[in-house]
Amino acid sequence: MSSSRRPNSEKEFERAQKVIPGGVNSPARAFGAVGGHPVIIDRGEGQYLYDIDGNRYIDFVGSWGPHILGHRHPRVISSIEEALKKGTSFGAPTLLETELAELVADLVPCVEKIRMVNSGTEAGMSAIRLARGYTGRDKVIKFAGCYHGHVDSLLVQAGSGALTLGTPSSPGVPQGCTADTLVLEYNDIAQLKETFTQLGDQIACVILEPVVGNMGVVLPEPGFLESVRDLCTQHGSVFIMDEVMTGFRVALGGAQQRFNIMPDICMLGKVIGGGMPVGAYGGKAEIMDAISPVGTIYQAGTLSGNPIAMASGIATLECLREANPYPQLEEKTQRLTKGLIAAATKAGLEHTLAECGSMFTLFFNPEKVTSYAISARNDTTRFARYFQGMLDRGVYLPCSQFEANFTSTMLTEEDIAHTIQAAEEVLQEIA
Numbered sequence: 001m002s003s004s005r006r007p008n009s010e011k012e013f014e015r016a017q018k019v020i021p022g023g024v025n026s027p028a029r030a031f032g033a034v035g036g037h038p039v040i041i042d043r044g045e046g047q048y049l050y051d052i053d054g055n056r057y058i059d060f061v062g063s064w065g066p067h068i069l070g071h072r073h074p075r076v077i078s079s080i081e082e083a084l085k086k087g088t089s090f091g092a093p094t095l096l097e098t099e100l101a102e103l104v105a106d107l108v109p110c111v112e113k114i115r116m117v118n119s120g121t122e123a124g125m126s127a128i129r130l131a132r133g134y135t136g137r138d139k140v141i142k143f144a145g146c147y148h149g150h151v152d153s154l155l156v157q158a159g160s161g162a163l164t165l166g167t168p169s170s171p172g173v174p175q176g177c178t179a180d181t182l183v184l185e186y187n188d189i190a191q192l193k194e195t196f197t198q199l200g201d202q203i204a205c206v207i208l209e210p211v212v213g214n215m216g217v218v219l220p221e222p223g224f225l226e227s228v229r230d231l232c233t234q235h236g237s238v239f240i241m242d243e244v245m246t247g248f249r250v251a252l253g254g255a256q257q258r259f260n261i262m263p264d265i266c267m268l269g270k271v272i273g274g275g276m277p278v279g280a281y282g283g284k285a286e287i288m289d290a291i292s293p294v295g296t297i298y299q300a301g302t303l304s305g306n307p308i309a310m311a312s313g314i315a316t317l318e319c320l321r322e323a324n325p326y327p328q329l330e331e332k333t334q335r336l337t338k339g340l341i342a343a344a345t346k347a348g349l350e351h352t353l354a355e356c357g358s359m360f361t362l363f364f365n366p367e368k369v370t371s372y373a374i375s376a377r378n379d380t381t382r383f384a385r386y387f388q389g390m391l392d393r394g395v396y397l398p399c400s401q402f403e404a405n406f407t408s409t410m411l412t413e414e415d416i417a418h419t420i421q422a423a424e425e426v427l428q429e430i431a
């Protein structure tokens with residue numbers, strides 16, 4: 001039924017599958033968890049996406065986070081156009097790189113110095129190398145359900161015991177790559193303390209999402225981020241906050257500002273590029289200066305700090321700084337989430353909704369989600385039907401229960417009403 005509205009998407013996806021594995025350049029875009037085939041996008045405008053069959057959708061994915069200002073924001077587009085006139089890449093310093101670095105240092109509390117890369121994955125890979133090189137230690141603590149890009153050492157699942165080292169979660173990752181990665185339960189302060197007690201002097205860093213977006217939205221419990229900060233300080237480990245999703249999203253200065261917890265290093269991505277490929281890692285100057293060419297820890301990139309990408313990021317961050325849309329965006333998001341909760345309650349569906357600023361997840365699970373173990377107990381079959389029903393009604397949601405929905409400043413009251421109305425119908429249908 002649903003695919004009949006998208007004959008061109010169906011046909012073109014067939015074509016794509018012949019030359020691209022699974023027809024997609026990132027597995028998150030495949031509809032594996034919800035069935036059917038991806039919608040092929042023609043263009044975006046403000047809060048809307050248009051597919052190649054001419055259908056319009058209210059977009060709650062925003063390219064998985066970057067488009068907090070909506071698609072084709074006039075200032076972002078004109079900044080890109082200006083930069084284009086001068087050339088696309090030089091492999092030599094430009095003013096735009098310094099400008100974006102200054103902007104980020106001004107807005108993000110922990111950033112004194114910053115290095116631009118091309119993706120969140122690269123930021124994660126580089127931040128971990130930096131932490132290991134700086135401390136001279138090997139072990140890394142990560143939390144189950146947090147995603148930091150497809151870095152070998154982080155593609156890992158928890159071992160059987162709490163303090164066992166992780167095993168690779170993807171073929172192609174050698175055991176050796178994950179042998180120094182410890183996977184703990186998010187929000188479990190006691191487990192974290194115990195781990196530091198046993199191994200503290202070997203731990204290079206703790207890496208986490210300060211608000212998790214990659215197992216659905218999961219908030220830090222009171223005291224959790226504080227404990228990570230304290231334990232890292234006590235044991236001389238580097239605290240890496242992965243703000244690729246939360247940076248410029250949950251507050252202008254990211255989650256570190258919202259929760260008032262200062263990491264040593266933070267990773268950025270998504271909003272920082274305003275839709276162009278930008279990642280970054282930054283923090284204390286003393287640590288950042290350990291990377292080449294000042295220090296000896298190697299990290300490089302032919303297209304890093306690319307002028308077109310920098311121009312997009314600068315315009316995006318300047319708009320956010322000038323307009324400070326966060327309080328309004330949060331209120332608007334809450335009008336939407338209240339409507340979704342009411343619709344689920346009216347349909348008699350077990351649910352819980354987690355939100356922070358302009359990111360949220362409606363879980364088909366009555367339990368408050370505080371960890372991966374709880375998130376994994378969701379009714380994903382029900383989610384798949386919810387997703388398809390919403391798509392048929394012109395609402396484009398992330399195609400997995402374990403992703404965050406994003407709102408943009410362009411979203412109108414009419415869009416919110418449309419989305420709530422669609423949810424009421426769909427949730428009744430699937431109850």
Ligand SMILES: *Cc1c(COP(=O)(O)O)cnc(C)c1O
Binds near residue numbers: 147209213244270
């Ligand atoms: C998206 C994401 C990444 C990876 O970024 P890419 O640009 O996709 O490599 C890393 N960490 C978090 C928290 C993310 O949400």
